[in-house]
Amino acid sequence: MATSIICTVDVVLLTLHDGDLHAVLLRRERDPFKQAWALPGGYIDPEHDQSAWEAAARLLEQKTGIVSPYLEQLATFSGPARDPRGWSVSVAYYALVPADILPADGEAVKRVPTARLPTLPFDHGNILQTAVSRVRSKSQYSSLPVYLCGERFTLPQLQTVYEAVLGEPVNKVSFRRKVEELGMLEPIEGEMDAGKAHRPAQLYRLRKEFRRRLSVLDRGLNSRS
Amino acid sequence: MATSIICTVDVVLLTLHDGDLHAVLLRRERDPFKQAWALPGGYIDPEHDQSAWEAAARLLEQKTGIVSPYLEQLATFSGPARDPRGWSVSVAYYALVPADILPADGEAVKRVPTARLPTLPFDHGNILQTAVSRVRSKSQYSSLPVYLCGERFTLPQLQTVYEAVLGEPVNKVSFRRKVEELGMLEPIEGEMDAGKAHRPAQLYRLRKEFRRRLSVLDRGLNSRS
DNA sequence: TGAATAGTGTCTTTGAGACAATATTGC
DNA sequence: GCAATATTGTCTCAAAGACACTATTCA
Known part of the structure; x- marks a missing residue:
């Protein structure tokens, strides 16, 4: 047979x-x-x-x-x-x-x-490496990393997540412009860090439309690699 | 069983x-x-x-x-x-x-x-559509379309190929800058279009290193979609 | 010389990054 | 007020697109 x-x-x-x-x-x-x-x-x-x-x-x-x-x-x-x-x-x-x-x-x-x-x-090492590079590359021009955040998060937290995934620092001003352009977040009225000794950051959450799909940019976050 | x-x-x-x-x-x-x-x-x-x-x-x-x-x-x-x-x-x-x-x-x-x-x-219609959008998207930032050309081709010909794949016109100056940046082509000494009533275009071919792999850009050909 | 397309120079516009000023909190 | 981080404004630089000028061929 x-x-x-x-x-x-x-x-x-x-x-x-x-x-x-x-x-x-x-x-x-x-x-x-x-x-x-x-x-x-x-x-x-x-x-x-x-x-x-x-x-x-x-x-x-x-x-x-x-x-x-x-x-x-x-x-x-x-x-x-x-x-x-x-x-x-x-x-x-x-x-x-x-x-x-x-x-x-x-x-x-x-x-x-x-x-x-x-x-x-098996070839799980290879599969894993492939996944990491795919995630890294998709993160350059999409909202993919927001799935690593909880339901509520601040922009500085989200930026840290992007930096962890991309493995390099991200320009703060550009990052905020891009997030704005992606248009997938909405601010929540409460704020956070009420316990920190500095200005509290605005909390955001994913808009309903983006709960299960990505938002994608043309041009990426411009991380030169 | x-x-x-x-x-x-x-x-x-x-x-x-x-x-x-x-x-x-x-x-x-x-x-x-x-x-x-x-x-x-x-x-x-x-x-x-x-x-x-x-x-x-x-x-x-x-x-x-x-x-x-x-x-x-x-x-x-x-x-x-x-x-x-x-x-x-x-x-x-x-x-x-x-x-x-x-x-x-x-x-x-x-x-x-x-x-x-x-x-x-089968689901061949779906497979085919998926392939077309993949090719279109990869063509925005890589040398993929050169595989649709023969061994020797001019830059205007290559530009036409890109435009056919992308389904939209491409800026000539930017296109030439990008091709230069990709660095995968080399000019051939002969020229072409000896028969046309206008200036002949330089013939190019793929450099050996790129015969079987793509050259990829950071930022793409900037076709807004 | 004129028509046609190849190839190049350069100006304008857009967007990314740098820098710094302002805002808001706890101490 | 001071330290610390959030948020925003603005300048600079690089890259993309528009436009037009030069180059080369054949008729």
């Missing part, structure tokens, strides 16, 4: 921790690579999943409890050697979530800084 | 014809959709293919005779309904080739303008 192909999905779940971009890894419960830290993922279930995207959303929720508002296809990785069980195809996705909805690191879940990744099983 | 998933690849082969972007379609020799015009594609063969990319390159060559210098993954399409044979995953690729290496339209191969696509079987 013809050899059949293993069809899986993998999810790169990204968040911010200590001011740096981190990926969430799970400890594998089964072979291959039992006990190793790896990306959340698993088999597509043709009985229940209506698409690879649904499989990714389902597996992410089953394995981490997280329903991410932003889950997008990254790329597909394939070949005879990436999985010891045989010729495989993995459709990879990436998700961005605010730090506060993640469980603390534990026996089965942990965050690792994307700047210092451990060696990972 | 568990239902197995059908794993295929599809290739969106793009070229220029009569000044417009066209896709190449093949007449299907088998069911499903026997006789219908559809994208070149087929099953991944785990016995021979080392990756989905290799499967795409192999199928493209087998079905059209073309070995494309540029063949890149587009996205993966999946679900229970896109193929009547069952739950399927198709890894889609796109390729750009100069008009002169294509066979003329015939019984089994034809070009269709991407601006007026016929209804296509």
Whole structure:
């Protein structure tokens, strides 16, 4: 009989921790690579999943409890050697979530800084690197990083998030102009930092229309790289 | 036994014809959709293919005779309904080739303008649209459209190609500045248009280093969209 | 010489970054 | 008032587009 192909999905779940971009890894419960830290993922279930995207959303929720508002296809990785069980195809996705909805690191879940990744099983290291560069590049001209913030945030906080993702400082005036141009935020009437010894910053939230989609600019944040 | 998933690849082969972007379609020799015009594609063969990319390159060559210098993954399409044979995953690729290496339209191969696509079987219409917008967007900041030119071409010709892909006029001075900045072309000593009643244009070719990869700009060709 | 298109110089406009002035808070 | 950070105004510089001028060919 013809050899059949293993069809899986993998999810790169990204968040911010200590001011740096981190990926969430799970400890594998089964072979291959039992006990190793790896990306959340698993088999597509043709009985229940209506698409690879649904499989990714389902597996992410089953394995981490997280329903991410932003889950997008990254790329597909394939070949005879990436999985010891045989010729495989993995459709990879990436998700961005605010730090506060993640469980603390534990026996089965942990965050690792994307700047210092451990060696990972399968081709998960490659998938993760691809996701990080995709996120970095998309962040230059879109509102993608707002998914790393909670529901309410100030512009200085958001700027810090952009800087963490892009890995370089961002001009404050240009940043505010761009955010204005993107038009996806609305101010909330309360203010924040009532406890800090300086002028409090205005709190903002995403406009309803942008809760699940990006706002995109022509020209980017002009981070020369 | 568990239902197995059908794993295929599809290739969106793009070229220029009569000044417009066209896709190449093949007449299907088998069911499903026997006789219908559809994208070149087929099953991944785990016995021979080392990756989905290799499967795409192999199928493209087998079905059209073309070995494309540029063949890149587009996205993966999946679900229970896109193929009547069952739950399927198709890894889609796109390729750009100069008009002169294509066979003329015939019984089994034809070009269709991407601006007026016929209804296509499977989800090939969707795949094709996705490919066109990807190519358009990449063309704004990279050398991608040079793959639609032959080996030798003039800057005015290249500009026309960009305009066809982008679907809008491009500023001549800016265009030449950008091409200079991309640094991927070198002039050839001979000139062209010796037969035209006006000043002949300098012929250029791709530098060796760029024969198989793109040159990318920060800021794009500034086509406001 | 005239028509036609290639190639270049330069002015104007737009947008990004630098810098700094003003605003608001707790101490 | 002072320290600290938020927010805004404005200047400078770089890049894109507009426009027009020069160059080269054939008829």
